[in-house]
Each structure stands twice: as structure tokens, then as C-alpha cells.
Amino acid sequence: MPDTASRSLDDTFLALPLRQLADAALARARALGADHADFRLERIRDANWVLRNARPAGMQDTTDTGYAVRVVHSGSWGFAAGVEMTMDGAARVAAQAVAMARLSAKVIAAAGSDERVELAPEPSYGEQTWVSAYEVNPFAVADSDKTELLADWSARLLGAEGVTHVDARLWAVQENKFYADTAGTMTTQQRVRIQPELTATAVDAASGAFDTMRTLAPPAGRGWEYLTGTGWDWDTELDQLPTLLAEKMAAPSVEPGRYDLVIDPSNLFLTIHESIGHATELDRALGYEAAYAGTSFATLDKLGTLRYGSEAMNVTGDRTVEHGLATIGYDDEGVRTQSWDLVKEGVLVGYQMDRRIARLKGFERSNGCAFADSAAHVPLQRMANVSLQPAPDGPDTEELISGVRRGIYVVGDGSWSIDMQRYNFQFTGQRFFRIENGRLAGQLRDVAYQATTTDFWGSMEAVGGPQTYLLGGSFMCGKAQPGQTAAVSHGCPSALFRDITILNTTQESGR
Structure with missing residues (x-):
């Protein structure tokens, strides 16, 4: 695992023809008479690692990439999306968005409504880059390191008296967005978020009664460091969880x-x-x-x-x-x-x-x-x-x-x-x-x-x-x-x- 992972924008995302696609889409929307148009290209990586009783029970890692054009034309919204990473493809999606707005305007007029879509003013910010606050991108950490840490934590709970099963899960997302509009704002952004979670289960073999207790660590806009020392005291939480679960199993039911x-x-x-x-x-x-x-x-x-x-x-x-x-x-x-x-x-x-x-x-x-x-x-x-x-x-x-x-x-x-x-x-x-x-x-x-x-x-x-x-x-x-x-x-x-x-x-x- 790297000591630190760069918070710079993802190279795979930057390798996409972001500006060229935006220019083609916005130019086409303007040529077709749009009062406003915006272009948004997204690459979202979403992954889960799941363990049952300290053993891997599932893993999923998917990436979704595409772009969208939204317009205001004839007082109505138009929207269309595509995945073809060519200038012609982006222009066609823009034309589809305009066609949708024109159709919507006709439907709204036929219904007797005179409501028109107008947007509150917002300054143009030119070109901007923003990256969320994390130290180590979880996707820069080997999958084996992730499962090893979850397995260690699970084994620690399983070794405590009264804990019968432990489910562990780590969910991580990296979200990249490129946005451009006809007012001149162009933003390139990257967000990372992470959610670790362990649930301990106790089962009374004699009665069949059972109950669970889950860690309290909230999901956060952080990176891998969240699991290794920054932002949450995992040692204390894991030490306390078995005792709290045992007390819960023996607790009386509340009187309303x-x-x-x-x-x-x-x-x-x-x-x-x-x-x-x-x-x-x-x-x-x-x-x-x-x-x-x-x-x-x-x-x-x-x-x-x-x-x-x-x-x-x-x-x-x-x-x-x-x-x-x-x-x-x-x-x-x-x-x-x-x-x-x-x-x-x-x-x-x-x-x-x-x-x-x-x-x-x-x-x-x-x-x-x-x-x-x-x-x-x-x-x-x-x-x-x-x-x-x-x-x-x-x-x-x-x-x-x-x-x-x-x-x-x-x-x-x-x-x-x-x-x-x-x-x-x-x-x-x-x-x-x-x-x-x-x-x-x-x-x-x-x-x-x-x-x-x-x-x-x-x-x-x-x-x-x-x-x-x-x-x-x-x-x-x-x-x-x-x-x-x-x-x-x-x-x-x-x-x-x-x-x-x-x-x-x-x-x-x-x-």
C-alpha cells in the first residue's frame, strides 16, 4: 500500500475527450436555438468487499461512464444521454435534448399551461477544479489489503465470548464529473467516499434467541486512512462491541x-x-x-x-x-x-x-x-x-x-x-x-x-x-x-x- 496517494484527478478520467465533447454538444445546442445548455460527463467507480465470519463472501467493482446534455428551449426542459465518445455522438445527443424540449413545449401548451422554465442567475466561474478531502484513495489500495484488514477485525470479534457470527463490509465510491455550460462555467471534480461496517451476531443455542450489534462509524467523505487511524477509533469500538452485545442479549424489554x-x-x-x-x-x-x-x-x-x-x-x-x-x-x-x-x-x-x-x-x-x-x-x-x-x-x-x-x-x-x-x-x-x-x-x-x-x-x-x-x-x-x-x-x-x-x-x- 502506498504511504500516500495523490489527490490529483484520475488519469483515466482525464484521458477522455472532455472538452471536445462538451464543445461539440454545446455548439450544437446553441445552433438549434437553446436558451441554455449544459454538458455533464461522469465516471463513477463503485466497489464493495464483503466478508462472512472472516472469509470473503463477495466482491463487486463496477465503473459507469457516460455523458448527458440538458437544455432549456422554447421554455421547456430537454434532456438526453449517451456513451459514444465522439464529437458527432455528443452533437447528436444535444440535438436529441433539443428535440425533447420542443416536444415537451408542445405538450405543455396543449395542456393549457403557460409555465416556462427559467433559471435563477449564477455567475460564470470559468475553469475550476475541485477534489474532495481525503488522504489515500481506497482504489489505490490493493484488494488483498482491504480483505486482510476486514478479516483481522472480524477474527477479533469472533474470538470474543458470545459472538457467533460477524459480517463485514467495505463500500467505496470514486465519482468524477466534468461540467460545462453555455454561460462559460467549466468544472472538473473528484469525490471519494467510504463506508466500513461490521455487524456482530449473538445466538443463544438453548433458546434460539439472537440479536445483533453494528459498529457506529458513519460513512464519510474520506479515504483509506479512515480505516487506519484518521477519523475513527476502531480499536476502542471493536473492543467494546462484544460486551455491549452480551448486555443487549440479557437486557429487559422496555416498558412503554x-x-x-x-x-x-x-x-x-x-x-x-x-x-x-x-x-x-x-x-x-x-x-x-x-x-x-x-x-x-x-x-x-x-x-x-x-x-x-x-x-x-x-x-x-x-x-x-x-x-x-x-x-x-x-x-x-x-x-x-x-x-x-x-x-x-x-x-x-x-x-x-x-x-x-x-x-x-x-x-x-x-x-x-x-x-x-x-x-x-x-x-x-x-x-x-x-x-x-x-x-x-x-x-x-x-x-x-x-x-x-x-x-x-x-x-x-x-x-x-x-x-x-x-x-x-x-x-x-x-x-x-x-x-x-x-x-x-x-x-x-x-x-x-x-x-x-x-x-x-x-x-x-x-x-x-x-x-x-x-x-x-x-x-x-x-x-x-x-x-x-x-x-x-x-x-x-x-x-x-x-x-x-x-x-x-x-x-x-x-x-
């Missing part, structure tokens, strides 16, 4: 009722994703996602007035944070990425938006939220890194717990359910610890917390300080038809919530 909760960021990030991240996507709030993944209770008429949560609640949208999964230099519409407020002292003050939605509703500019997961798909308004901010001088997790007489400390994400308006929800987790008189008093099982979004965030009495902050996230946020996936991070501190409904999942499933 109302409890105070201290929620660790390893769990709270997912609640942020579902109840704030999706709810503040402006296209969703306007009803554009109604047919698939629902709308949002946080409608545009509530901007500046909706009491989303308590005064301790400050949430930002951010496409720039270091190691964020949704972090990029420029989005798929040539917009320079940025950070902005979504919720300020508990009040809804902003949305996530792309150029078309921003112009449609009178905002000055997009905040850089357009993204497509491949060249075959049109860019959509997608989620930024949506994060709950810590209190500058806030308490640590132990201090939050000390203020609870009867409650539960929730750690790690589990299953979830939320309604079509991102309002009524239920979340489980990985680990639950009973809190009695300000101290942890052993684990519980079968816990789920339930609330409405505004009641839940309104009950947040305190947030922890920066020392409790963690950037969690997911590789697999789904949206749109046809479906697309996007990786996104959510940072948050530990937080204290008062008087939350707790369900027993075993009793609920038995109804």
Missing part, C-alpha cells in the same frame, strides 16, 4: 410510556435526515415529489413563521463541510456550493433549492442543490449536508444524562417510519440505555420513539457542545421517478428531549 431522551448523534442524524432534511427541500414543499416520496408540512407560506422546534434548534444546509458526503465544489448546474440557515432559533428560515425552483419562487439564486447520480439521469434538487448545530459552550453527553431522572439514552440508527408529509414518525436504534436519576443503569431492548416533527423538536431542551458533535450520514438517500440515490451527511451533537412517547416494538408488531 413517556420518557426523557438523550439521543446520541449516531442516532439523531437519521431523524434529522427524515424530519428536517427532506421536509426543507423546496421542490417537495411545493408538491413536486407528491407521487413518490411525499410532500412536506413545511410549506412555503410558513417560511419565517413556522415554529419548527425549540430555541435551541439551529440547523444549516451545507455543501461545503469537510468530509461531508454531499460536499462538492460546484453542483450539477454550475452553482458554487455554500452554507446557509434552514432553521434559526427554532423558526423555519430557509429551504434547499436548485436554479429552476429558486427562480420560480423569486429567490435571488440557487444554493447549489442540483445533483444527478449518473450521466443517465437528469439533475434533481437533492439534499445538502443538513446539520443541527451544537451550543458553543454546551454540555457533554454525560452532563445531559445527569439532568434526566427517568429516561433512555439512544445510540446508533435502526429502522424508521415517517408519513408522506414528513410529520408523524417513529425511529428505533442500535443500543438503548436506561437512565435512572442521572446515571446509566443498563441496556433495554425493543425501544422505538414516536412523535410529530414539531412536537419532537419543540421538546428539545438542550443540545451538547462541539465535543459531542459527529457527522453521520448515508450513502443511500432515494428520490424521484425514475429513482436516484445520493450520499448525504448530517452533523449533530447529543441532545436532550423531554417527555417523548416510547413504544415497545415487540408489542407493536404483535398487535
